[in-house]
Amino acid sequence: MPQAKKQLRLLIVGLKWPAETFLAQLFKGLLGRDIELTVTSSTKPSQEWLDHPNFRWLHTPSWDVSIVSRGYWLCWLWLGAAMRSLLRRAWSMEQGGKSKEHGAGSVEHGGKSKEHGAWSMEQGGKSKEHGAGSMEQGGGSEESGGGLEKIRERIRRTYRYLPFIGRTWDVIYFPWNSGAIDYSELMGIGIPSVISCRGAQINIAPHNPKRRRIKDELRTTFQGASKVHCVCEAIRTEAESYGLDPAKTVVITPAVDIEFFSPARNGEKPENRLRIVTTGSLIWRKGYEYALTGVYDTLSRGIEIDFSIIGDGPERQRLLYTIHDLKLTSQVKLLGNLTREAVRSELQNSHVFLLSSVSEGISNAALEAMACGLPVITTDCGGMTELITDGVDGLTVPVRDSAAIAMAIATLSEDKKLRDRMGRKGREKVCTEYSLESQIDQFEELICNTATRAEHGAGSREQGAGSRKQGAGSRKQGAKR
Amino acid sequence: MTKELRIVLVVPTFPKVSETFIVSKFRGLLDRGMDIHVLCNRRGETNDGVFPELRQIDEVPQRIRSSWPRRPIAFVLLMYPLVLFLTFIRRPVLTCRYLVKGFLKFGLGIGKRFYLDAAFISLNPDIIHFEFGSLAAEKMYLRELLDCKVTVGFRGYDLNFVGIEDPDFYRDVWKRADGLHLLGDDLWKRALNRGCDELAFHTLIPPAIDTAYFRSKETVADRSCDTLNILSVGRLDWRKGYEYALQSVKSVVEDGIKCRFTIVGDGNYLESISFAVHQLGLDNIVYLKGACSREEVREIMQSSDIFLHAAVSEGFCNAVIEAQAMELPVVSTDAGGLPENVIDGTTGFIVPRRDPRALANSIMALAESSELRGRMGEAGRKRVLQEFRIGDQITAFEKFYRNVADKT
Numbered sequence: 106m107p108q109a110k111k112q113l114r115l116l117i118v119g120l121k122w123p124a125e126t127f128l129a130q131l132f133k134g135l136l137g138r139d140i141e142l143t144v145t146s147s148t149k150p151s152q153e154w155l156d157h158p159n160f161r162w163l164h165t166p167s168w169d170v171s172i173v174s175r176g177y178w179l180c181w182l183w184l185g186a187a188m189r190s191l192l193r194r195a196w197s198m199e200q201g202g203k204s205k206e207h208g209a210g211s212v213e214h215g216g217k218s219k220e221h222g223a224w225s226m227e228q229g230g231k232s233k234e235h236g237a238g239s240m241e242q243g244g245g246s247e248e249s250g251g252g253l254e255k256i257r258e259r260i261r262r263t264y265r266y267l268p269f270i271g272r273t274w275d276v277i278y279f280p281w282n283s284g285a286i287d288y289s290e291l292m293g294i295g296i297p298s299v300i301s302c303r304g305a306q307i308n309i310a311p312h313n314p315k316r317r318r319i320k321d322e323l324r325t326t327f328q329g330a331s332k333v334h335c336v337c338e339a340i341r342t343e344a345e346s347y348g349l350d351p352a353k354t355v356v357i358t359p360a361v362d363i364e365f366f367s368p369a370r371n372g373e374k375p376e377n378r379l380r381i382v383t384t385g386s387l388i389w390r391k392g393y394e395y396a397l398t399g400v401y402d403t404l405s406r407g408i409e410i411d412f413s414i415i416g417d418g419p420e421r422q423r424l425l426y427t428i429h430d431l432k433l434t435s436q437v438k439l440l441g442n443l444t445r446e447a448v449r450s451e452l453q454n455s456h457v458f459l460l461s462s463v464s465e466g467i468s469n470a471a472l473e474a475m476a477c478g479l480p481v482i483t484t485d486c487g488g489m490t491e492l493i494t495d496g497v498d499g500l501t502v503p504v505r506d507s508a509a510i511a512m513a514i515a516t517l518s519e520d521k522k523l524r525d526r527m528g529r530k531g532r533e534k535v536c537t538e539y540s541l542e543s544q545i546d547q548f549e550e551l552i553c554n555t556a557t558r559a560e561h562g563a564g565s566r567e568q569g570a571g572s573r574k575q576g577a578g579s580r581k582q583g584a585k586r
Numbered sequence: 587m588t589k590e591l592r593i594v595l596v597v598p599t600f601p602k603v604s605e606t607f608i609v610s611k612f613r614g615l616l617d618r619g620m621d622i623h624v625l626c627n628r629r630g631e632t633n634d635g636v637f638p639e640l641r642q643i644d645e646v647p648q649r650i651r652s653s654w655p656r657r658p659i660a661f662v663l664l665m666y667p668l669v670l671f672l673t674f675i676r677r678p679v680l681t682c683r684y685l686v687k688g689f690l691k692f693g694l695g696i697g698k699r700f701y702l703d704a705a706f707i708s709l710n711p712d713i714i715h716f717e718f719g720s721l722a723a724e725k726m727y728l729r730e731l732l733d734c735k736v737t738v739g740f741r742g743y744d745l746n747f748v749g750i751e752d753p754d755f756y757r758d759v760w761k762r763a764d765g766l767h768l769l770g771d772d773l774w775k776r777a778l779n780r781g782c783d784e785l786a787f788h789t790l791i792p793p794a795i796d797t798a799y800f801r802s803k804e805t806v807a808d809r810s811c812d813t814l815n816i817l818s819v820g821r822l823d824w825r826k827g828y829e830y831a832l833q834s835v836k837s838v839v840e841d842g843i844k845c846r847f848t849i850v851g852d853g854n855y856l857e858s859i860s861f862a863v864h865q866l867g868l869d870n871i872v873y874l875k876g877a878c879s880r881e882e883v884r885e886i887m888q889s890s891d892i893f894l895h896a897a898v899s900e901g902f903c904n905a906v907i908e909a910q911a912m913e914l915p916v917v918s919t920d921a922g923g924l925p926e927n928v929i930d931g932t933t934g935f936i937v938p939r940r941d942p943r944a945l946a947n948s949i950m951a952l953a954e955s956s957e958l959r960g961r962m963g964e965a966g967r968k969r970v971l972q973e974f975r976i977g978d979q980i981t982a983f984e985k986f987y988r989n990v991a992d993k994t
Contacts, residue, residue: 312861312863312864313857313861314874315856389855394898420824425747425750427898429750430939463861463862463865464861504865505829507940
């Protein structure tokens with residue numbers, strides 16, 4: 106029987122709202138493709154988002170905010186909500202199970218649902234360990250110290266999953282590895298999932314001796330996921346060393362809004378001194394100290410330049426100190442966080458974009474600069490060498506090498522023609538390979554594939570059926586009691 | 587003379603491994619019979635046996651006070667009447683004075699301040715000494731409200747970059763402090779740069795260490811030398827410039843010298859540093875030891891050949907003094923007070939900061955000659971015995987506080 110194409114329901118987990126610009130533009134694109142998005146976050150999205158017919162917001166209050174600071178009465182509210190959710194969960198399981206087994210038929214459950222509801226409440230704790238939900242599957246691996254600590258962790262976990270109970274989606278999307286790790290049990294409930302690997306969480310975190318566990322957590326989540334998205338080949342290689350199955354991997358590069366970020370209209374920039382710009386949070390990964398030393402070296406060669414740093418972050422004090430220490434106060438400006446429009450006009454008024462990172466996936470900031478027609482000086486870390494071809498649309502320098510940065514600045518400062526040519530090439534490359542449209546196409550395809558594969562794929566189906574049966578079994582067991 | 591001066595040292599956390607100098611100052615002044623107290627916001631590592639010297643004297647626990655907890659707010663509201671009551675019972679006159687004067691100065695805002703300052707009031711000090719300038723910036727009004735002297739210590743980061751954007755950040759301190767303590771000449775210059783009056787009463791007292799405790803059993807030259815053991819000790823923080831240290835070690839390794847680099851300390855930049863270790867391919871050469879006790883540090887220094895300190899911002903650095911006392915030659919940057927600490931070419935090498943190549947060259951020079959290492963180590967020990975003895979430091983502090991108290 107031909108049916109109207111069913112709307113895909115996508116759940117997005119592990120976000121702090123407002124989301125980063127590159128995620129927001131992706132979400133907007135997906136909403137435009139008629140995919141129903143459910144976003145979970147502890148903060149409320151703006152009205153503009155909520156007004157969209159395909160947008161849902163699932164409130165996942167953070168543990169600290171709601172329980173510890175706001176007071177214990179919220180616990181009671183939550184208990185109430187939990188009971189309601191459990192009731193609904195029993196209802197939807199009944200409904201879901203039936204509709205999958207007998208097609209459309211989803212009637213008769215009026216009286217029963219109450220019974221099941223009662224069961225769910227009684228069995229609440231147990232069903233999580235081995236029942237249909239299998240929510241706590243990964244929870245067992247969480248070996249935390251004392252008994253009390255364990256109980257607390259368990260309560261915390263249960264609390265974390267409460268908002269999800271009683272609802273269903275076609276695909277779960279984790280935009281960050283950390284989200285997948287925090288909510289790893291969501292991958293065990295039969296809904297296909299996609300994880301994004303973007304950068305630091307793959308490149309850096311596993312090397313931190315205090316976060317050794319993340320290696321295993323990455324492995325587990327990679328195994329649980331149906332598809333894994335990497336932003337560049339470098340990240341893919343890195344992720345494969347943590348057990349990522351190459352067959353599951355899809356590389357989709359980030360994208361930039363080429364309509365919004367475009368070269369200055371009139372094209373004329375003030376030419377008296379070279380203006381260098383960079384965008385990014387003030388964090389150690391961005392290697393700003395190397396950039397500042399590079400600027401210092403350039404100035405001591407007698408080349409006049411200005412350097413603007415857009416962004417804010419925990420390293421502000423470090424940068425201020427370095428700027429004062431190198432006596433760069435009149436050349437270097439910390440502009441703080443700017444609006445998108447202000448970033449654009451700053452880019453349009455500059456001559457060169459400098460990225461001094463020690464680790465990157467693919468820098469969205471560099472994409473924006475290229476879209477504005479700026480030549481890019483970048484370190485050769487992560488996916489940056491995939492984005493920038495040395496000598497064509499920018500210059501690449503080794504990481505942690507301020508002398509090389511100074512050299513590259515000198516090269517570009519002398520040659521306006523070279524800058525213009527590189528800027529033009531960069532814009533061309535971004536327009537053909539990094540456009541928003543194609544990125545959203547690829548994402549849509551990825552999500553649709555994941556959803557349909559899960560439906561038709563024999564293996565996963567059996568698995569699903571198995572768990573369903575198991576669920577049914579334990580339900581009967583409950584009913585007997 | 588009637589009663590002994592009552593001095594309150596104000597620190598954020600006490601006791602703390604990375605701020606051992608405050609513990610030894612406290613102990614030293616206490617041994618000299620001064621009525622000295624410590625006021626902190628948080629209690630540090632008291633029960634791990636990290637500071638045995640604090641447990642030797644019975645009255646120590648009464649002399650360490652933490653201020654009333656500030657969070658959660660509900661708790662503060664609950665405690666407020668109790669704090670008011672207790673403070674009033676202990677110091678009725680001073681409490682009234684504080685509240686009346688405070689009300690005239692701040693209006694109702696004094697209510698909040700009272701809770702934060704209650705510990706000061708019940709201590710009724712003659713001198714309040716803020717161990718870090720940044721603590722004092724907002725608190726100089728205590729001088730009038732409690733009718734006591736206020737002195738301020740500057741130890742590095744407070745002058746190097748705290749509030750560097752705001753030219754008036756320390757205006758209150760320069761105007762009202764009864765005395766300033768700085769670790770060295772570099773910090774005094776920075777203070778002048780940031781608006782301090784040249785005539786302000788100040789004293790330069792470098793840090794000091796227990797020279798009997800930090801004493802090498804053998805000279806560096808005698809140590810086994812198939813691998814060169816390089817050591818850095820200090821909090822894992824951007825100020826310590828570990829990334830440059832790692833780069834310099836990398837070039838030393840590339841130049842064919844077999845070495846091992848140990849980093850002792852813990853901190854927020856562990857991730858950054860361990861990533862750098864991995865990125866530079868030094869996984870088998872660098873050992874991140876984490877935080878270590880004083881004994882362990884001495885033990886590790888004992889078995890090292892070179893002490894490397896790549897800081898980009900520094901006050902004076904106790905670890906460098908300790909290393910010199912242990913007869914280790916020091917390769918250090920020229921940040922802050924380090925050139926006053928290490929004598930370039932005699933007890934070690936001073937190189938420009940943020941320059942891994944220069945660090946590497948100095949390490950190479952030391953690596954090639956065990957005779958040079960031995961000579962510099964000995965010179966370092968001699969210098970520490972002359973300049974950085976704990977006894978002299980305590981005497982200087984005693985004198986400083988007496989001078990401040992006698993000031994009218």
